[in-house]
Amino acid sequence: MEVESSYRDKQLVEEKVFKDPVHRYIHVRDQVIWDLIKTKEFQRLRRIKQLGTLYLAFHSAEHSRFNHSLGVYEIVRRMVANFEEYEEWDHGNRLLALSAALLHDLGHGPFSHCFEKIFHTDHEAFTREIILGDTDVNKVLSRVSPEFPEEVASVINKTHENKLVISMISSQIDADRMDYLQRDAFYTGVSYGTFDMERVLRVMRPSKDEIVIKESGMHAVEDYLMSRYQMYWQIYFHPVSRGGEVLLNLALKRAKYLFEKGYAFKQFPKYFIPFFQENITVADYLRLDEMVVNFYLQEWIHEEDEVLSDLSNRFVNRELFKYLPFDGSVITENEIRELFIKAGIDPDYYFFSDSFSDMPYDYDRPGMMNNRRPIHLVKADGRLKEISSQSAIIQSITGVKRIESKLYYPKDKILEIEDLNVKSELINLLNELA
Amino acid sequence: MEVESSYRDKQLVEEKVFKDPVHRYIHVRDQVIWDLIKTKEFQRLRRIKQLGTLYLAFHSAEHSRFNHSLGVYEIVRRMVANFEEYEEWDHGNRLLALSAALLHDLGHGPFSHCFEKIFHTDHEAFTREIILGDTDVNKVLSRVSPEFPEEVASVINKTHENKLVISMISSQIDADRMDYLQRDAFYTGVSYGTFDMERVLRVMRPSKDEIVIKESGMHAVEDYLMSRYQMYWQIYFHPVSRGGEVLLNLALKRAKYLFEKGYAFKQFPKYFIPFFQENITVADYLRLDEMVVNFYLQEWIHEEDEVLSDLSNRFVNRELFKYLPFDGSVITENEIRELFIKAGIDPDYYFFSDSFSDMPYDYDRPGMMNNRRPIHLVKADGRLKEISSQSAIIQSITGVKRIESKLYYPKDKILEIEDLNVKSELINLLNELA
Amino acid sequence: MEVESSYRDKQLVEEKVFKDPVHRYIHVRDQVIWDLIKTKEFQRLRRIKQLGTLYLAFHSAEHSRFNHSLGVYEIVRRMVANFEEYEEWDHGNRLLALSAALLHDLGHGPFSHCFEKIFHTDHEAFTREIILGDTDVNKVLSRVSPEFPEEVASVINKTHENKLVISMISSQIDADRMDYLQRDAFYTGVSYGTFDMERVLRVMRPSKDEIVIKESGMHAVEDYLMSRYQMYWQIYFHPVSRGGEVLLNLALKRAKYLFEKGYAFKQFPKYFIPFFQENITVADYLRLDEMVVNFYLQEWIHEEDEVLSDLSNRFVNRELFKYLPFDGSVITENEIRELFIKAGIDPDYYFFSDSFSDMPYDYDRPGMMNNRRPIHLVKADGRLKEISSQSAIIQSITGVKRIESKLYYPKDKILEIEDLNVKSELINLLNELA
Amino acid sequence: MEVESSYRDKQLVEEKVFKDPVHRYIHVRDQVIWDLIKTKEFQRLRRIKQLGTLYLAFHSAEHSRFNHSLGVYEIVRRMVANFEEYEEWDHGNRLLALSAALLHDLGHGPFSHCFEKIFHTDHEAFTREIILGDTDVNKVLSRVSPEFPEEVASVINKTHENKLVISMISSQIDADRMDYLQRDAFYTGVSYGTFDMERVLRVMRPSKDEIVIKESGMHAVEDYLMSRYQMYWQIYFHPVSRGGEVLLNLALKRAKYLFEKGYAFKQFPKYFIPFFQENITVADYLRLDEMVVNFYLQEWIHEEDEVLSDLSNRFVNRELFKYLPFDGSVITENEIRELFIKAGIDPDYYFFSDSFSDMPYDYDRPGMMNNRRPIHLVKADGRLKEISSQSAIIQSITGVKRIESKLYYPKDKILEIEDLNVKSELINLLNELA
Numbered sequence A, B, C, D: 001m002e003v004e005s006s007y008r009d010k011q012l013v014e015e016k017v018f019k020d021p022v023h024r025y026i027h028v029r030d031q032v033i034w035d036l037i038k039t040k041e042f043q044r045l046r047r048i049k050q051l052g053t054l055y056l057a058f059h060s061a062e063h064s065r066f067n068h069s070l071g072v073y074e075i076v077r078r079m080v081a082n083f084e085e086y087e088e089w090d091h092g093n094r095l096l097a098l099s100a101a102l103l104h105d106l107g108h109g110p111f112s113h114c115f116e117k118i119f120h121t122d123h124e125a126f127t128r129e130i131i132l133g134d135t136d137v138n139k140v141l142s143r144v145s146p147e148f149p150e151e152v153a154s155v156i157n158k159t160h161e162n163k164l165v166i167s168m169i170s171s172q173i174d175a176d177r178m179d180y181l182q183r184d185a186f187y188t189g190v191s192y193g194t195f196d197m198e199r200v201l202r203v204m205r206p207s208k209d210e211i212v213i214k215e216s217g218m219h220a221v222e223d224y225l226m227s228r229y230q231m232y233w234q235i236y237f238h239p240v241s242r243g244g245e246v247l248l249n250l251a252l253k254r255a256k257y258l259f260e261k262g263y264a265f266k267q268f269p270k271y272f273i274p275f276f277q278e279n280i281t282v283a284d285y286l287r288l289d290e291m292v293v294n295f296y297l298q299e300w301i302h303e304e305d306e307v308l309s310d311l312s313n314r315f316v317n318r319e320l321f322k323y324l325p326f327d328g329s330v331i332t333e334n335e336i337r338e339l340f341i342k343a344g345i346d347p348d349y350y351f352f353s354d355s356f357s358d359m360p361y362d363y364d365r366p367g368m369m370n371n372r373r374p375i376h377l378v379k380a381d382g383r384l385k386e387i388s389s390q391s392a393i394i395q396s397i398t399g400v401k402r403i404e405s406k407l408y409y410p411k412d413k414i415l416e417i418e419d420l421n422v423k424s425e426l427i428n429l430l431n432e433l434a
Helices: A031-038 A040-047 A052-056 A065-083 A091-103 A112-119 A123-132 A136-144 A148-156 A163-169 A175-188 A197-203 A215-236 A239-261 A270-276 A282-287 A290-300 A306-316 A333-342 A392-397 A411-415 A420-433 B031-038 B040-047 B052-056 B065-083 B091-103 B112-119 B123-132 B136-144 B148-156 B163-169 B175-188 B197-203 B215-236 B239-261 B270-276 B282-287 B290-300 B306-316 B333-342 B392-397 B411-415 B420-433 C031-038 C040-047 C052-056 C065-083 C091-103 C112-119 C123-132 C136-144 C148-156 C163-169 C175-188 C197-203 C215-236 C239-261 C270-276 C282-287 C290-300 C306-316 C333-342 C392-397 C411-415 C420-433 D031-038 D040-047 D052-056 D065-083 D091-103 D112-119 D123-132 D136-144 D148-156 D163-169 D175-188 D197-203 D215-236 D239-261 D270-276 D282-287 D290-300 D306-316 D333-342 D392-397 D411-415 D420-433
Strands: A011-020 A024-030 A204-206 A211-214 A322-325 A352-358 A376-378 A384-386 A402-409 B011-020 B024-030 B204-206 B211-214 B322-325 B352-358 B376-378 B384-386 B402-409 C011-020 C024-030 C204-206 C211-214 C322-325 C352-358 C376-378 C384-386 C402-409 D011-020 D024-030 D204-206 D211-214 D322-325 D352-358 D376-378 D384-386 D402-409
Touching: A011 A031, A011 A065, A024 A031, A024 A065, A031 A040, A031 A091, A031 A136, A040 A065, A040 A136, A052 A112, A052 A239, A065 A091, A065 A163, A065 A175, A065 A197, A065 A204, A091 A136, A091 A148, A091 A163, A112 A239, A112 A270, A123 A136, A123 A148, A123 A282, A136 A148, A148 A163, A163 A175, A163 A211, A175 A197, A175 A215, A197 A204, A197 A211, A197 A215, A211 A215, A215 A352, A215 A376, A215 A392, A215 D215, A239 A270, A239 A290, A239 A306, A239 A322, A239 A352, A239 A402, A270 A282, A270 A290, A290 A306, A290 B290, A322 A420, A333 A402, A333 A420, A392 D392, A402 A411, A411 A420, B011 B031, B011 B065, B024 B031, B024 B065, B031 B040, B031 B091, B031 B136, B040 B065, B040 B136, B052 B112, B052 B239, B065 B091, B065 B163, B065 B175, B065 B197, B065 B204, B091 B136, B091 B148, B091 B163, B112 B239, B112 B270, B123 B136, B123 B148, B123 B282, B136 B148, B148 B163, B163 B175, B163 B211, B175 B197, B175 B215, B197 B204, B197 B211, B197 B215, B211 B215, B215 B352, B215 B376, B215 B392, B215 C215, B239 B270, B239 B290, B239 B306, B239 B322, B239 B352, B239 B402, B270 B282, B270 B290, B290 B306, B322 B420, B333 B402, B333 B420, B392 C392, B402 B411, B411 B420, C011 C031, C011 C065, C024 C031, C024 C065, C031 C040, C031 C091, C031 C136, C040 C065, C040 C136, C052 C112, C052 C239, C065 C091, C065 C163, C065 C175, C065 C197, C065 C204, C091 C136, C091 C148, C091 C163, C112 C239, C112 C270, C123 C136, C123 C148, C123 C282, C136 C148, C148 C163, C163 C175, C163 C211, C175 C197, C175 C215, C197 C204, C197 C211, C197 C215, C211 C215, C215 C352, C215 C376, C215 C392, C239 C270, C239 C290, C239 C306, C239 C322, C239 C352, C239 C402, C270 C282, C270 C290, C290 C306, C290 D290, C322 C420, C333 C402, C333 C420, C402 C411, C411 C420, D011 D031, D011 D065, D024 D031, D024 D065, D031 D040, D031 D091, D031 D136, D040 D065, D040 D136, D052 D112, D052 D239, D065 D091, D065 D163, D065 D175, D065 D197, D065 D204, D091 D136, D091 D148, D091 D163, D112 D239, D112 D270, D123 D136, D123 D148, D123 D282, D136 D148, D148 D163, D163 D175, D163 D211, D175 D197, D175 D215, D197 D204, D197 D211, D197 D215, D211 D215, D215 D352, D215 D376, D215 D392, D239 D270, D239 D290, D239 D306, D239 D322, D239 D352, D239 D402, D270 D282, D270 D290, D290 D306, D322 D420, D333 D402, D333 D420, D402 D411, D411 D420
Parallel strands: A211 A376, B211 B376, C211 C376, D211 D376
Antiparallel strands: A011 A024, A204 A211, A322 A402, A352 A402, A376 A384, B011 B024, B204 B211, B322 B402, B352 B402, B376 B384, C011 C024, C204 C211, C322 C402, C352 C402, C376 C384, D011 D024, D204 D211, D322 D402, D352 D402, D376 D384
């Protein structure tokens, strides 16, 4: 593919817009961006839900990563438009920032969190591979310059030397988070994700290595961080959504087990084999979207293997496990597993202990490396102040990690235990945990 | 299944709510409704998009019929709550109205409009079959009474003797339309679907055979009808969405043709065969949701048959045909087909003429039977007036049918025509149509 | 005041923004605009309600013309930003358009419609006088150039030779209407004023003598015209609001009458005298805002004159007259007046017949001069089409004038009529009209 | 006035609604509520702005206390509707709660905060006097029962024995705050006031002495408290709004001073005299609304006294003082006053030090009496937990008082100081404070 010197700057004859319910309109003028959107790798993001199994808890959260990716692009486009009047901003980085924003989620697979855990994939690594591999996206980016794909990939992977551009897409107050908080709030119908993005954009200033916030914008950032906190606990960590992931996890674990045992599948898990074997090419990865995963789960309902059939059926028809809070203080996980075994219920497929945590804001301090760069306020005189030192509200949540653990199990199977002593022992125990 | 006398009236211990971005909350108190929502046939509606291929034009329109069905139920729930204070309303019909509202779209298949045209299915007939067949939904309804499934089905099919209940779910101002106008506007991000539903609900009165509108509510109904008009022309008939249907239509037509010819599919169209043969059981029908259809289309990209592979690829990766207005005045459809043949392009798979029309409001008059019942305003003295006789705006759109025709073809194939004379003839012709 | 050559182009060091609930933010960068906003004549618009007595019908409609004027300015600012890329737009007219937009309502007095009718004032004439007179606004404008005040005034008065700039502020689809429809809908809480302004702005193109609309924007303009239609009939012509104007009208008429008769006011109507005498200077005019009018009305409750006291009390404490539809078919206005006189109720102060009409869209045709310039769609080839010739919906409302008449009277005074025959005659008559 | 046994329960023939932009509709069915709304004392609240001088900072915040009072009533109406299904709620208190909600702000005077400080009035005391005095409101309430006015007044004054009803209207999570946060956010156009009121209402439970919150509603309450925190610091304490109060304060102080000195006013401050003398009857109090205050300020611009004229002019035409942060560390207030005197600027009228503080949430603990009752979460087993003990976010703001002080002065007068040494000394000082 020949590099065209003019391609980088090529503009569409007329601006194209996408009607968007969150940002009203998404504006595209660059030929490169337009061409990237049309690639099949980017179109594939229509087949990956932004919020995985969350639709099981919030029925209206059915939007895709395609949707979100356009939104992140649009926010960066507005950031850049504001930054152009500051000398700290190098106009030459405009297309890099826009492209990285658009493509930042390119490597997400179906039900990402779940798949990453069970098959040890890493969406950031795959984003890189897709951008650098034999793909339409790579062809478009290479027309800009031979180095451009690597540049875009390294911004997304946070290894690019331009820390300012990285901070626009991944930092504690970046376009990614600003889009998903608003978008996910919009689709779920909750009010928690509301903050004044237009104001946040107005108080952002480019500096050498990061976006900084004009001091007068502190309250707007507080509001944004509180939104984030609320969205995590009210939406993203919803135990019903986790319950969907648990079923998916267990069903895939069973399918892998059966595959390894040489079980004769009615619907052979062709596309899953590279995942089972943890030897996945870009092509394998791109093929397995949520349409495909759902197709297999629906098929596996009809398998002879009762465990696979049952777990698949539960996932497809939303017959979720029950959940209870669990902190290990009353009884250990192993002790429960023993009891399940005694009751004739296989804890490998009918018991799951899930734990999740969040830290709404933090920054690296001596002895506490978590790779989080602080949000800085900039004073009128140019001095920077880490934001939690200026805001009591933010200070109160800085570095505070909240952990919640839940235990999942099928209530119906408990009720069917034949040994009445074991049954009542288990029921009493679960009541105690509730 | 034994009928339980109390099941009809059984209430949940505590009201359940679904957070909904359009109606804020959807409230469920009836055990029957709760049980219906949990059936696998109702859960299946999560895998059918409310707007089919419209996401190709409006990226954010990815919501399901599950979503919409809950909304229609909620609107009827509010209608009933208002109606309870009128003697014209028989409280005994409450559960019938709620159930029919919830289930009214139960028989929708994947990409309904497209499938109905190509395979001659009828979602209303399948709704009836699902409700009366060997399904979980039927089991729940039968617990209310042996006749209840038939009652619900006949409300949805508009044959029930209670015309008032029918009009709540299907009439020119019903819960179905009120939900989808608002919901589709919400998801696409347009403002056209906005009308004051709370006011419309306040001015609705139950009467013997229909919902009537308090005279003072005329302007609110005007606003609703204008919303409907705008949504049809701006959203539902969007030619890009039609372009997606065109591709799906042609790909399935090719698959059927290949199947009939005995072509050896790499991915055998197992679930499509009953459709190809037009001999479909309820179980066949329920299995073929949009996950499955998408899976096959993605698979067929890899078929040997170039036509099936190409059309599938275009659908999956959104490489749409170009469209032009077409009214047959410059040239006939057949003449274009001839030209395509001369150019070596098969018009059976690479040419499509699509026509669509809408009538925002109408009612049956002598000599004009279109089976539309009028919207009636009710005066203070009880007299009814057909609404277009009272509103100049509505009169102006009453019975006005607007038809638009578009012609679809692949621009890239035109550009690759080898015979330069035919090529330029065809290009000139298409330019003339533009 | 010396003209400064650079003042016209002077920019604020940093953009100022006003948080606005309708347009999110209003952006000011021009020093001239900033200075105009700070003048006392512009600040005075805070003391004039945008919708006069409408708050009596919609309690939340309490916003001022200051509020609306900023909104019109902001819309023109966005129009200009879009127009800058077309050669038909002369950048030199930017400040003229912005200033005229900001100041277009400068001459509105308290409860404008009412005052104009009773005292024969004309807000457009006063806008001109304020701009050209010895005012702070004039001083600011004169710094731009000696001719600038006259230029701004002539745009607002529609006599400027630049018809394009005029059409931005006063035409059938101008910034004034686009702001007030949305703003008044926002404040009253109704959904009728909703249309997609961002889209309308995107399809507007500057042409020699007017703004034209890109053909593909036709539906957006339909939606806007329907909004206008609905707002007029649902909001602006609300009979309760008219009822407030009726009382104000009658109270002022009484005060004028008493003044002319030499009545000894407790609170002498100092500021009203120029109005009573219809000999009003700019200074007189500017002084009489709604604070002052309300103050007098509240004072006049305590006057000896029973009529003035009663009417003032009714206005201040919202004891409105009753209203009935009235078309003169059953009885003439004069016959009712006679009956009121027989009943001992003075029809000059306790009877009012009010008539109002609207035409949502029209344009001048031979034999029908109403000074309305059409909205033109522009085709891809540059040809203009009057919009009603392209849209059935718009055609249906073009030139259709709707008139409604209402009769206002105090129900309590009817109930207190002593002559029982007259009383029952009058009550029967009014019941017949109802 | 005779008590009618049935008046308490009398319902309107048809429900009346007020269209409201915040709550969509406000519903009235009780005759008593309808009659209260029509009283002149309640209508007077249309002439008192909800946010006093805040319109000087947020131009769109022009709404009245009438507006807000209807909103508080509506929220309590919804609370009561929810409470009716709990036995802890005594239906007999319904009308008491509704009436107290509607009337809770009845005693607010013009620019309340300002007037209360300068004239030592107390709006709560005046609410009581208006309800118990010779007023239309008292007449309506007395028709319910002779004790009813006293009951309503004591709920508003928080002395009623029914602590649950009091907590609905005044507590740390009451209908008053829930309305004003949302309403003020709506009118100013900011997003900070957003929280999910429908959810908060759903998790409220009546208990003996207070409203308690179902445990699962904790996050919704967190969100509400954060809204409150943000609204205080971003909106209510805006220094520009304070700057308007400063001018009003100083102008009234001057008027009082002149009155006491026997100054010959052109516009004699008739209605202010009871305030100057701090001997105010209910009738005096009701007369002085914001229309009247504004009228006087506008008049006083034309007074001979230069100080009164100047301060009045600044207030009316928004020529605000400049403000600086001030904490007394660099220089004391007295030292600045000395400097002003040296400069020939009277610090009594041209210097003002303003301090304000807020505590978003607190509750009484031993040794810390601030008369705040905690918000309690109720566990499934009925135990109560003070909310900050359960929420880290709330704990972080509990009892944290934030104080900000600002110093106000007229920049223009500083620039006109004749003694150049004093001038530069003062300018340097002010620069240091900035």
